[in-house]
Amino acid sequence: MIVLQLFLEFALLSFVAFGGATALLPEMHRVVVENHHWLDDTTFTHLYAIAQAAPGPNVLVVTLIGWKVAGLAGALAATIAMCLPMSVLIYLLIDRWESFAGKRWQKAISIGVSPLAVGLIFSGATLIAQAAQFGWAAWLLVAATVAANLRFKLHPLWYIGVGALLGLLGLV
Amino acid sequence: MSEPQTTPSKKRPDLRALFLAFSSVGLSGFGGVLPFARRMLVEERQWMTAEEFNAQLGLCQFLPGPNVVNLAVVVGKRYQGALGAIVAPVGLLAGPLAIVLLLALLYDAYGSLPVAQGMLRGIAAVGSGLLFAMAWRMGAAIKDKPWFLPFTALVVIAIAGLRWPMPWVMVAGLALSGGVAFWRLGKK
Numbered sequence: 001m002i003v004l005q006l007f008l009e010f011a012l013l014s015f016v017a018f019g020g021a022t023a024l025l026p027e028m029h030r031v032v033v034e035n036h037h038w039l040d041d042t043t044f045t046h047l048y049a050i051a052q053a054a055p056g057p058n059v060l061v062v063t064l065i066g067w068k069v070a071g072l073a074g075a076l077a078a079t080i081a082m083c084l085p086m087s088v089l090i091y092l093l094i095d096r097w098e099s100f101a102g103k104r105w106q107k108a109i110s111i112g113v114s115p116l117a118v119g120l121i122f123s124g125a126t127l128i129a130q131a132a133q134f135g136w137a138a139w140l141l142v143a144a145t146v147a148a149n150l151r152f153k154l155h156p157l158w159y160i161g162v163g164a165l166l167g168l169l170g171l172v
Numbered sequence: 173m174s175e176p177q178t179t180p181s182k183k184r185p186d187l188r189a190l191f192l193a194f195s196s197v198g199l200s201g202f203g204g205v206l207p208f209a210r211r212m213l214v215e216e217r218q219w220m221t222a223e224e225f226n227a228q229l230g231l232c233q234f235l236p237g238p239n240v241v242n243l244a245v246v247v248g249k250r251y252q253g254a255l256g257a258i259v260a261p262v263g264l265l266a267g268p269l270a271i272v273l274l275l276a277l278l279y280d281a282y283g284s285l286p287v288a289q290g291m292l293r294g295i296a297a298v299g300s301g302l303l304f305a306m307a308w309r310m311g312a313a314i315k316d317k318p319w320f321l322p323f324t325a326l327v328v329i330a331i332a333g334l335r336w337p338m339p340w341v342m343v344a345g346l347a348l349s350g351g352v353a354f355w356r357l358g359k360k
Contacts, residue, residue, distance in 0.1 A: 056268025167294020
């Protein structure tokens, strides 16, 4: 029962999704492409690209993966699995948040988590590059994007548009 | 049922307003919609003050998972209880979900064309660059870098290099990195 399996895998991942769904890219690739062979490398990077080009929260890449693995049921199962456990937990905890916000252990976890999240997102970036088997032109585009993004404040759609255009022309 | 106002915020949205407001947030952003949620809640509709927003966002960012979905649950619960906590995140996700599924259908139909493959490849390259930039910016914001950036390196080695399962890496990493943070907090 692939939908149930998908649901359980993604529900487990939701508990370690520090940094949101973006931070989960490497692990989703490991589970979906390497372990279960539900998708291949190319499809995985295509789905990531589609999620980038669509409006909405980052979590939608999960929806797309679910869709490709098991259709509409898969899309809903993966999305709900990713959102539900923490939604329930936050529903139960929010009224007591003030009682532990700012405690030493709470601050320690917050501080401790952020370098890990940075590592996860960096890994996600390298993984996309690896799975898509970037050539030198694509790496040049990656570098230009990093430089422009750190330097200027442009709407993300500009980058998406340039990427799509260069790709369309067969340049990357 | 309307109760007397006790919160400093002026307005109390009903379920419909929650759904529509979070729908507009979900559809307005590319690559993360949290800033749009803040603008909607604090500036446009004034359902929360900036202080209230920051306080509630604290737990949303503390817990794992999509922060903005967590935020929708919190805001929904605050104004309309359990129903609100369901309606707000559903509103946030319904529109973008429909769009993304439409794109998935297009991908199924035309994804194998060379033109589509080229475009997606270009977008993936840009997307990878945006992730590197995001990691750089988040890394630059970390305080006490000599103590904590080594944990970033360990995560990259374990996840990108060795391909170890992430739940174990995160549990171990959090124990170490959180432990160091706990110890450093005690020294101040």
